[in-house]
Amino acid sequence: MTGHRIKEQLESLKPNEAHKERLFRGIMGAAEFNPSGRRERRSRRPLRSAMLTAAAMICLITTTAYAAAYMGLDVKWLNFLRPADSGQAAYLENGAYVVNQRVTNENGTLDVKQVIGDSHLIYVLMDFTAPEGVALSAERYRFETDLDFEAPGSYSAGIGYEVLDDGHPDDNKISLAMSYQLTRQAPIGSPVTLRVRDLEEAAALPDEFETIVPGEWETTFILDYKDLSTTHAIQREIRLYSHLATLTSISISPIAVTLKVDSPHLRQINEAAHLEPTEMAPNEYTDPYPITIHYKDGTSDTTTIWEGTIVGDYVSDTLTIIKPFTPILNSKEIEAVSFFGAYIPVS
Incomplete structure (x- = not known):
């Protein structure tokens, strides 16, 4: 050949x-x-x-x-995001930004590896190595985290951590996927400072977190990933919990769906939504803002368990709903999205 x-x-x-x-x-x-x-x-x-x-x-x-x-x-990204085929994997790879920055002090070493994201969700892949003799073998880990953008504006966000399988569950090193979900458009191309402190660990829920490695690690890099999302501008009147609202946009990427809703009745809507969820398991609730994704082959999926971030801005009367998906979506095969009775074609 x-x-x-x-x-x-x-x-x-x-x-x-x-x-x-x-x-x-x-x-x-x-x-x-x-x-x-x-x-x-x-x-x-x-x-x-x-x-x-x-x-x-x-x-x-x-x-x-x-x-x-x-x-x-x-490869740890792939095990976490679970793309359906090599085409999806290559699409993610072409949008990823390689950071490869290391911060070390007497309490451990933080390696910030790669970043992928869309218009409202940023994933940061990182490794943390604790001092010798500290075993990192718990089920859950997290840092106290700040992500400071040099771009102007206020960025409300939800932050989460997932422990990734690195093949060595009983040593002093862990791999983490940090999710950062923003209500505003992510300032792609701008410098960002990641600051984490005090590694905490916990067993399975309902176990509570406690600090296992104190300290602080900070690094600055350019947020230079490729936006994987497509935003559809919409002006569709809907009713959320019997209150009039306007669905203004839907952003769809392989990793998340983000909806923007405007309503002068935002407080009443959120109050009603908070009365609806039912706890299915420890810290697992039914979705108060379910969406149905319709595929071109005639199949569909409806979100039933809540995952993501909901932020109501009572100054602008805007509700931002961010729903991450793992396994990732085959966004190119989505025909439409349904939300509270509104069927929105997006193909």
């Missing part, structure tokens, strides 16, 4: 140009490598051709996780 043919095959993975070149060079380098160090007497052409073919086959038929990790997307 020729180098030209390998490049053609790589197109099916949809990486950007830099990643295609890096992957191509890696395959070519693997084909030339001779681990024994001995000089071969026979012709190199058949061997090189066979090794190129084998390398290309590995690239093309391997798991999505391997392919995306090879191109630069951390």
